[in-house]
Amino acid sequence: MPVVPSSIKYCGVKLIDYLSILLQAMSLARHPDCLCLGPKRSGKTHLLKALQDPDSIDETSYSTATIGTSIYNITFPTDSEDAFKLKPNANKDESDALKSGKKGKAVVPLKSICVLEIGGNMAPIWRQYFNDIKKLIYVVDTANLCQISAAGVLLYSILAEPRLQKVRILLVLSKMDYAYRQMRNEALLMLQMSKLQKQIRQTVTIVEASSVTKTGFSDIYNWLKMP
Ligand SMILES: Nc1nc2c(ncn2[C@@H]2O[C@H](COP(=O)(O)OP(=O)(O)OP(=O)(O)O)[C@@H](O)[C@H]2O)c(=O)[nH]1
Numbered sequence: 463m464p465v466v467p468s469s470i471k472y473c474g475v476k477l478i479d480y481l482s483i484l485l486q487a488m489s490l491a492r493h494p495d496c497l498c499l500g501p502k503r504s505g506k507t508h509l510l511k512a513l514q515d516p517d518s519i520d521e522t523s524y525s526t527a528t529i530g531t532s533i534y535n536i537t538f539p540t541d542s543e544d545a546f547k548l549k550p551n552a553n554k555d556e557s558d559a560l561k562s563g564k565k566g567k568a569v570v571p572l573k574s575i576c577v578l579e580i581g582g583n584m585a586p587i588w589r590q591y592f593n594d595i596k597k598l599i600y601v602v603d604t605a606n607l608c609q610i611s612a613a614g615v616l617l618y619s620i621l622a623e624p625r626l627q628k629v630r631i632l633l634v635l636s637k638m639d640y641a642y643r644q645m646r647n648e649a650l651l652m653l654q655m656s657k658l659q660k661q662i663r664q665t666v667t668i669v670e671a672s673s674v675t676k677t678g679f680s681d682i683y684n685w686l687k688m689p
């Protein structure tokens with residue numbers, strides 16, 4: 463582990479640059495298929511853990527703030543139609559083998575996607591991770607009235623980034639299990655989505671989700687499945 467030179471130990475900007483290079487080198491061992499961004503405590507870690515293993519998150523779960531980045535490998539079943547699309551030349555035997563196991567039990571092919579979460583406290587240097595990204599999940603906490611407008615401004619700054627003009631965007635309205643959350647239309651109004659969508663080139667898919675009740679998860683898996 464390299465030692466941080468003492469001269470920059472307490473110098474905020476330089477230290478954060480140093481850390482970002484270090485973290486980038488560590489996390490890019492496998493290039494992520496997708497980035498997950500959003501303000502602090504918006505629910506990124508909870509969401510990705512729950513997508514990875516739905517049983518790992520319930521109403522008693524707590525996630526600590528992500529310092530730097532975290533990688534998640536999300537594996538999910540593809541339906542048989544997708545499997546045949548992936549293998550267009552499969553003959554009948556291969557197709558049957560995909561559909562059923564030896565004892566006739568259904569075997570559904572799995573697909574895995576690598577998602578890189580960058581902590582909300584890294585927002586000033588998110589753009590260092592924008593190279594060669596095809597998909598981006600942006601998580602907004604619908605139960606945090608104080609944060610939601612700022613989340614919209616941050617989202618706009620991401621969508622204006624030249625390297626992200628062809629990226630597929632998934633906007634997750636998180637924590638939908640809270641009674642005091644903003645409803646979809648109110649949240650979108652506070653994010654100024656209708657104004658924003660007129661100014662951007664990307665297609666934005668919007669999903670209401672809860673990592674506790676797993677609301678919206680089938681829509682998220684379907685979005686992840688897209689090429
Ligand atoms: N009830 C409920 N609570 C949630 C949900 N998602 C997140 N939380 C709560 O919000 C807290 C923060 O969520 P995290 O997933 O750590 O937030 P984050 O976006 O990863 O935060 P940073 O890593 O700091 O950027 C969690 O510890 C949970 O207590 C949800 O869907 N429902």
Ligand SMILES: [Mg+2]
Nearest residue numbers: 506507527528
């Ligand atoms: Mg986190």
